[in-house]
Amino acid sequence: MKIYFAPLQGYTEGIYRKAHHLVYGGIERYYTPFLRMEKGEPRRQDMGRLLSDTNGGVPVSPQVIFNDREELESLVGTAYSYGYRSIDLNMGCPFPPQMKLGRGSALLERPDVLREILPVFGEFDGMEYTLKMRLGVNDTTAWRGVIDILNRMPLRHITVHPRSAKQQYKGELDMAQFEELLKASAHPVIYNGELRTADDIHAITERIPGIAGVMIGRGLLARPSLAAEYAEGEEWDYRKRREHLMRMHEMVYRHNVEKLCGETQTLSHLTPFWDYLEDEIGRKAWKRIRKATTLQKYREAIALI
Ligand SMILES: Cc1cc2nc3c(=O)[nH]c(=O)nc-3n(C[C@H](O)[C@H](O)[C@H](O)COP(=O)(O)O)c2cc1C
Structure with a gap:
């Protein structure tokens, strides 16, 4: 089972990802914390992070957060011009300041915008896309209103955190809705949420064998050797x-x-x-x-x- 390192703003920055990759390995791909527009242009600090030499030799995909076609084109275009050929789209951020701008998980309730961005996928030759999402905003059902459009996007996979935005990062995981989404998705689905031990990874892959991989955030921050231990099939002392x-x-x-x-x-x-x-x-x-x-x-x- 492939393991992806989740993006965590303030934690999984460039040098953290590089050092983790060099010391532990075991991660299929790292995702940057989200990059965004500010005052009509890609935020300078975020673009600096893309250019950092800490990204060299590390399998890393930039993640972008956006609220319309224009923002998406601008962010993807900049990453493309820097040589990146994979991008992750943020449809899961629950932070009110981003949601108020119509970004992140707010897009789960904006099918018009998702339809509007479909042509962007053909604009950058050789660019590959993935997407990270939640199940909904106030409850865990909004995904139903957008899954048909997501299925029309050429995505390598979608990563799903089975909570609503309202729940932020706590509370019950809605596994029933997650399994429904898995059935309805035309894309491979990566599971993300509350995996802390190798046993947790084994349990989720046994319970839901249809998943294409797992993405881990806080579990890896708390135990950076987790993916390596899982790959080796042995706990480290x-x-x-x-x-x-x-x-x-x-x-x-x-x-x-x-x-x-x-x-x-x-x-x-x-x-x-x-x-x-x-x-x-x-x-x-x-x-x-x-x-x-x-x-x-x-x-x-x-x-x-
Ligand atoms: C401090 C913090 C920052 C985060 N930053 C991002 C981010 O920039 N982009 C994103 O898609 N998710 C972000 N997340 C969500 C994580 O990627 C992940 O989906 C969430 O922590 C659940 O996975 P976990 O239980 O394995 O930690 C963040 C979460 C936390 C706690």
Whole structure:
């Protein structure tokens, strides 16, 4: 079963993806956090991320969030001009500021826009598309109103997080609706949601054998070795996990210290690395890392692991 690394804004940035790829492997493809338009043009900071040399040698697809044909064309056109030949379309973002602009999961209730973008798929020669979505906005049924249009798009696969936008990232997963969508989809479907252990991955593939792969977000942040352990069919002992984690962190640390200015800014890019790792590194070190106000204190906290 193929494993895809979910996009997580503020976490799976370029150096994180690269270091993860080099240290662990086991991931079919990484997706960037969403790239967007700002003041009528592709956001400069987002485009800088696309040009970053951290993307070299890593299987990565940019993800774009958009609200109409024009925004989509502009974002895809820019990624295309930078040499990218795969793009993921965001139809799942539940954040109100994006939804208010008609982007992300708001598109689940905008079939007119989805119809309007159909010609874009033929505009960029050799570009491949995937799409990431939820089941609905206020409940888990809006997908029914757009599945026929999605089926007309030339997509390599769709990734489905079986919740509504209203639920954000918590609460019950609607597996019944997920299975209905799987039946109705003309495209391969990737499952995404709450996979934390190799047993969880085995369980979902046994329960729903029709899925084409799984996408994992927080489970990989909390246990970066998860995909490698699943591929090897064997759990890693703590010593091995820690050794790999420290190697990955060293790469992320060095990159940030070299590229960023000022301790506060550097720390703000380093500490999220540990946000989901409390169980892995222990409460004492985890708390000290979060409290560190200087790089010296940060390094002392890391030494406790
Ligand atoms: C902090 C955070 C940032 C996220 N950023 C994005 C994003 O940029 N694009 C996207 O499609 N999904 C984003 N997601 C959703 C994840 O990709 C994923 O669908 C969600 O976390 C459920 O999967 P999981 O249970 O394996 O974590 C984000 C989720 C979180 C918690």
